Amino acid sequence: MHINQPFAVPSLTHVDTKHLRLALVEAQWQLRSEKNKPDARGVLVLVSGIELAGKGEAITQLREWVDPRLLNVKAMMPQTVTTPQPFWKPYAQHTPAKGQVTVLFGNWYGDLLAAAMQDDINQQQFDAQIALMRQFEHDLAANGTTVIKCWFDISWKCLQERLDKLDSSAQKWQHLHGLDWRNEKQYREIQQWRQRFYEDWFVIPGEDADQRDLQFAHLILDALKTKPNTLNASISNWKNAEIPAELLHPSASKLEKESYQANKDKLQKQVAGLLRKQVKRAPVVVVFEGMDAAGKGGSIRRLVEPLDPREYEIHSIAAPEPHELLHPYLWRFMTRMPELGGITIFDRSWYGRVLVERIEGFATEEEWRRAYDEINRFEHQMTEQGYILIKFWLSISNEEQLVRFKERQDTPHKRFKITEEDWRNREKWDGYLQAAADMLQRTSTDNAPWHVIATDDKYTARVQILQAIAKQLTVGKS
Amino acid sequence: MHINQPFAVPSLTHVDTKHLRLALVEAQWQLRSEKNKPDARGVLVLVSGIELAGKGEAITQLREWVDPRLLNVKAMMPQTVTTPQPFWKPYAQHTPAKGQVTVLFGNWYGDLLAAAMQDDINQQQFDAQIALMRQFEHDLAANGTTVIKCWFDISWKCLQERLDKLDSSAQKWQHLHGLDWRNEKQYREIQQWRQRFYEDWFVIPGEDADQRDLQFAHLILDALKTKPNTLNASISNWKNAEIPAELLHPSASKLEKESYQANKDKLQKQVAGLLRKQVKRAPVVVVFEGMDAAGKGGSIRRLVEPLDPREYEIHSIAAPEPHELLHPYLWRFMTRMPELGGITIFDRSWYGRVLVERIEGFATEEEWRRAYDEINRFEHQMTEQGYILIKFWLSISNEEQLVRFKERQDTPHKRFKITEEDWRNREKWDGYLQAAADMLQRTSTDNAPWHVIATDDKYTARVQILQAIAKQLTVGKS
Numbered sequence: 001m002h003i004n005q006p007f008a009v010p011s012l013t014h015v016d017t018k019h020l021r022l023a024l025v026e027a028q029w030q031l032r033s034e035k036n037k038p039d040a041r042g043v044l045v046l047v048s049g050i051e052l053a054g055k056g057e058a059i060t061q062l063r064e065w066v067d068p069r070l071l072n073v074k075a076m077m078p079q080t081v082t083t084p085q086p087f088w089k090p091y092a093q094h095t096p097a098k099g100q101v102t103v104l105f106g107n108w109y110g111d112l113l114a115a116a117m118q119d120d121i122n123q124q125q126f127d128a129q130i131a132l133m134r135q136f137e138h139d140l141a142a143n144g145t146t147v148i149k150c151w152f153d154i155s156w157k158c159l160q161e162r163l164d165k166l167d168s169s170a171q172k173w174q175h176l177h178g179l180d181w182r183n184e185k186q187y188r189e190i191q192q193w194r195q196r197f198y199e200d201w202f203v204i205p206g207e208d209a210d211q212r213d214l215q216f217a218h219l220i221l222d223a224l225k226t227k228p229n230t231l232n233a234s235i236s237n238w239k240n241a242e243i244p245a246e247l248l249h250p251s252a253s254k255l256e257k258e259s260y261q262a263n264k265d266k267l268q269k270q271v272a273g274l275l276r277k278q279v280k281r282a283p284v285v286v287v288f289e290g291m292d293a294a295g296k297g298g299s300i301r302r303l304v305e306p307l308d309p310r311e312y313e314i315h316s317i318a319a320p321e322p323h324e325l326l327h328p329y330l331w332r333f334m335t336r337m338p339e340l341g342g343i344t345i346f347d348r349s350w351y352g353r354v355l356v357e358r359i360e361g362f363a364t365e366e367e368w369r370r371a372y373d374e375i376n377r378f379e380h381q382m383t384e385q386g387y388i389l390i391k392f393w394l395s396i397s398n399e400e401q402l403v404r405f406k407e408r409q410d411t412p413h414k415r416f417k418i419t420e421e422d423w424r425n426r427e428k429w430d431g432y433l434q435a436a437a438d439m440l441q442r443t444s445t446d447n448a449p450w451h452v453i454a455t456d457d458k459y460t461a462r463v464q465i466l467q468a469i470a471k472q473l474t475v476g477k478s
Numbered sequence: 479m480h481i482n483q484p485f486a487v488p489s490l491t492h493v494d495t496k497h498l499r500l501a502l503v504e505a506q507w508q509l510r511s512e513k514n515k516p517d518a519r520g521v522l523v524l525v526s527g528i529e530l531a532g533k534g535e536a537i538t539q540l541r542e543w544v545d546p547r548l549l550n551v552k553a554m555m556p557q558t559v560t561t562p563q564p565f566w567k568p569y570a571q572h573t574p575a576k577g578q579v580t581v582l583f584g585n586w587y588g589d590l591l592a593a594a595m596q597d598d599i600n601q602q603q604f605d606a607q608i609a610l611m612r613q614f615e616h617d618l619a620a621n622g623t624t625v626i627k628c629w630f631d632i633s634w635k636c637l638q639e640r641l642d643k644l645d646s647s648a649q650k651w652q653h654l655h656g657l658d659w660r661n662e663k664q665y666r667e668i669q670q671w672r673q674r675f676y677e678d679w680f681v682i683p684g685e686d687a688d689q690r691d692l693q694f695a696h697l698i699l700d701a702l703k704t705k706p707n708t709l710n711a712s713i714s715n716w717k718n719a720e721i722p723a724e725l726l727h728p729s730a731s732k733l734e735k736e737s738y739q740a741n742k743d744k745l746q747k748q749v750a751g752l753l754r755k756q757v758k759r760a761p762v763v764v765v766f767e768g769m770d771a772a773g774k775g776g777s778i779r780r781l782v783e784p785l786d787p788r789e790y791e792i793h794s795i796a797a798p799e800p801h802e803l804l805h806p807y808l809w810r811f812m813t814r815m816p817e818l819g820g821i822t823i824f825d826r827s828w829y830g831r832v833l834v835e836r837i838e839g840f841a842t843e844e845e846w847r848r849a850y851d852e853i854n855r856f857e858h859q860m861t862e863q864g865y866i867l868i869k870f871w872l873s874i875s876n877e878e879q880l881v882r883f884k885e886r887q888d889t890p891h892k893r894f895k896i897t898e899e900d901w902r903n904r905e906k907w908d909g910y911l912q913a914a915a916d917m918l919q920r921t922s923t924d925n926a927p928w929h930v931i932a933t934d935d936k937y938t939a940r941v942q943i944l945q946a947i948a949k950q951l952t953v954g955k956s
Contacts, residue, residue, distance in 0.1 A: 055787075059787045063792075068825075069796065269647070276647050347546075417545075
């Protein structure tokens with residue numbers, strides 16, 4: 001979408017409004033009726049602008065014209081950026097499912113403007129954040145969430161006139177939030193900042209109430225009706241990665257039990273100490289991926305053993321629930337990311353997109369090929385806020401997996417760990433190996449590198465995992 | 479469940495553990511496999527206790543014995559009660575769905591103890607809160623969530639020995655939270671407080687690690703396997719309420735447009751001002767119920783017109799989504815309640831339990847008859863924290879409904895408001911009227927009274943709604 005200026009709107013007459021209302025309601029129900037189709041979409045409307053430019057009034061008017069039961073409005077006060085977190089964190093849970101329309105009144109741009117006005121960031125940082133936000137919205141769009149952005153604008157003179165006319169209770173309320181709108185310097189400053197994110201926004205002049213409401217409603221209608229162009233993702237030149245030796249033939253070097261015990265206890269304590277130090281600065285996310293029976297569960301147990309359950313959270317990721325399928329695939333991970341002070345461990349993760357979803361065909365070829373870049377950006381949005389991302393691929397040999405499968409089958413209290421599906425996945429060994437190789441090649445980044453750990457020998461693996469965490473937590477900290 | 483003392487546990491042998499693990503995993507899967515059945519349950523485990531009594535270790539051990547993918551652990555720091563909110567608010571979103579087991583490490587009892595230790599409340603208030611919490615848990619149980627409560631206990635001497643042995647990083651972490659566990663007076667004090675909620679808790683001695691872990695795991699196993707007794711709800715003496723005249727023959731007194739306009743604008747401003755004042759003290763919840771076309775949407779529009787969308791949130795309640803059906807019926811409302819400063823408006827509400835669910839048979843007779851008391855308690859948990867609950871039943875006559883249905887059908891942009899279902903509901907007019915009468919009689923309480931508003935004349939209705947809100951917001955405030 002590249003419209004720099006709002007299009008012309010016919011003048012407001014009674015007849016126009018009736019047609020508009022009908023069109024809006026029909027478009028809403030159309031969107032909703034398609035929510036389970038492959039090209040289903042949600043619509044996310046970001047609203048920002050000058051105070052008293054009529055954002056609230058336009059939303060209130062919109063609610064009268066549409067079917068209000070199919071419109072979500074989430075209004076949040078600017079998040080003062082006191083803790084490191086990706087810009088989407090406070091809002092992710094409110095983004096629309098497919099079939100829904102959500103107006104986010106208060107959003108990441110508002111937070112950014114607030115930070116800029118408080119001199120917390122300079123122009124370069126501001127522009128860098130805008131670039132990240134656009135990528136994020138681009139990735140949302142590619143995964144079924146149409147994003148439109150509306151800036152409600154009024155002149156300095158108009159703003160002052162409206163402030164004069166405010167009644168007292170509204171004035172008090174007004175006073176609690178935002179900037180000093182009586183200060184012309186501040187007004188000019190905010191206008192200068194927002195010029196920097198001008199081009200993919202719709203600017204709605206707020207002077208004339210009828211025109212403003214009509215323009216806003218027409219924008220929503222347009223977003224409801226227009227299917228986005230297929231995104232030109234440069235994914236046609238696909239080339240499989242070579243499968244590295246560490247995946248084909250995981251090392252089988254052995255560690256004796258005594259030497260393991262001695263090492264392990266020391267390392268566990270060291271890692272616990274490092275984690276406790278780290279989370280005071282920024283959250284930690286640890287991801288475990290690997291073939292079935294590669295030792296994900298056991299590795300997690302050893303990692304958390306010296307910690308208190310109040311210090312971490314573990315998410316075991318299974319197939320998405322029906323309501324989760326109505327969101328972009330990253331949504332159920334965005335909404336589970338830790339806050340400052342937290343450690344979150346994923347037993348399987350968003351990499352399912354390029355592993356199981358690729359191999360089982362739950363994602364289309366276009367979708368999973370595109371996902372590598374999307375995931376890199378998603379992780380970058382966290383690491384650039386200081387999040388530590390530690391990713392493990394547990395590499396088991398085909399033979400050792402068979403041994404463990406049989407042991408699971410023969411041990412009553414372990415039988416729950418092995419299902420028909422695990423045997424079926426085993427048949428697809430080569431496919432999963434290729435998927436892992438591609439994943440490792442394409443998503444190992446400076447700030448979020450993959451650690452490949454051979455797990456045929458459990459003792460060696462556990463020690464190496466702890467060592468890798470310790471290393472990643474101390475790198476660049478000395 | 480009325481076990482005051484933990485039962486005897488066989489001594490820990492290798493064989494025991496294997497059996498226990500198998501039994502736990504089987505019980506977990508059994509619970510999960512029944513999640514869509516009528517008597518499905520979730521299990522909620524509340525864990526509290528003396529620091530270093532081994533709560534964390536027991537949970538970590540439990541995770542090793544069970545299928546960890548079917549166990550949720552949510553650990554939260556005590557919520558210092560700085561804002562008025564019902565005790566369940568920070569935790570409601572983490573309570574288990576049917577088929578799930580959730581350990582809440584950090585829960586309403588922890589918050590209450592923290593408040594007591596900080597001298598924020600006296601013994602009488604403490605006991606009153608305990609009573610509310612037990613009712614709440616009783617209602618959870620009646621609606622499919624088994625609740626068990628475990629207190630991990632160690633002696634003062636044992637606590638001091640363990641503190642001596644803590645390594646430095648754990649010590650630092652420990653130091654951040656909770657009380658000064660080196661202070662014997664505080665230890666005695668907390669023990670005295672917790673004696674007050676002793677009787678329906680399982681006390682697990684934390685001195686012996688093996689015994690502790692086994693006891694905890696056996697408690698969970700027991701909770702997983704034991705179907706709760708059918709609750710002896712005294713609902714057999716049911717007597718329909720008489721249908722009051724204001725439902726049978728809603729007043730049709732008319733207000734002229736001019737007088738309406740003059741009144742309305744003034745009232746809207748007054749109400750907006752009162753709401754803004756009120757939400758500084760505690761949140762406001764406004765509920766609109768009524769027959770189809772009784773004017774719920776229009777009333778909400780007039781109420782919010784002078785407000786900014788950042789000041790309120792509107793929830794239009796439709797049939798629950800599949801994942802919502804896996805929770806007690808109040809869950810999707812608990813998780814939508816406003817925080818301090820917020821106004822939440824419900825277009826239909828939890829009263830669906832005794833209206834549509836009763837009439838359409840989605841709730842059993844036992845369930846909806848029980849629901850009146852459950853709802854009264856639910857509302858009391860909010861109002862005793864200062865929440866203002868304003869409830870409207872919009873009373874339309876059968877004839878006027880027909881007029882509006884026809885108008886909706888004949889107006890293209892209003893046609894979405896009328897469906898086959900609305901016509902079917904109209905056939906059940908008398909049933910809904912009876913349900914409304916019973917609801918008004920049984921759930922109109924001092925702190926959360928119903929306002930019955932005749933809506934055949936829209937102008938009169940809108941003015942009366944605003945007047946009722948203004949009145950409820952000023953009562954007792956003069």
